Amino acid sequence: MDMAKALARTLWDEFTTEEDFQSLELPEEESRAFRWQAWLAIAGLWPLEDPASVDVVSTEQRIEVNLGDVPFLGIIDRVDRVNDRLVVSDYKSGTLPGSRWREDKILQVMLYAAALEVDLSEQPDRARLLYLGQRIVDIAVTDRKVAEATEAINATWVNISNACSQDQFDANPGVLCGWCAFATECPEGRAEIARRVAAGKMPNHAPAIALVA
C-alpha cells in the first residue's frame, strides 16, 4: 500500500499536467476531490485481493481482432495467469449494480475473453469484474458464453450497418441524453432531459442541460 501511495503521488503530478485534465479547469477543491476519488479507487483493490500475489500477464492490453464479422478493438485492463490459465479482469470504479443490471458489463468482459481467444488461440478460464472497494464478480468463460457474446456483438453490428445504409437512427432516450453532444439536434433527447430535470432525475452537472435550456 505504501508503494501504491508513492506511485499514485508521482502519477498524479504527471496526470495534472496533461491536456485532458487541464481542459477540465477544475477549481482547487474539485481537483482535490478528484484526487481523493482516484485514490479511493486504487485503495479499493486491497479488500479484493493482495496485488502482490497476482501473476500479471499484461495491463492496458490493446487488442484488435475480428469477432465473427465485427472488427473489434478493446483495451483490456488486466490479464493474469492463475493455475496456468488466463484470467481477464476489468476494473470498475462505479457502484456494483444489482444482478439485473450486470449483463452489459458481463458482455463486455466476455467479449474481451473472446478477443483474447482469437488473438492467442487460448480460451481464458475466468472473466472478472473488480468492483473496487466492493467485490469481485467472477464468471467462468465457456464456449457457450463466448459464442453468445460474439453473436450479440454481430447482431448489434448488423443493426448498426442497416441503420447506416438506411440513414435511419432511432432515438434511444435515457439519462445519458444529459451528456450527449447531439442533444440540441434531437427532439426526443431534449424532451427526455426536460422530463428528467422536472422530475429531479437529471444530475445538475449534466452538460447537455445547458445546451437545451
Ligand code: SF4
Ligand atoms: S439526445 Fe438523442 S441522440 Fe443523444 S442519447 Fe438522447 S436520444 Fe440518443
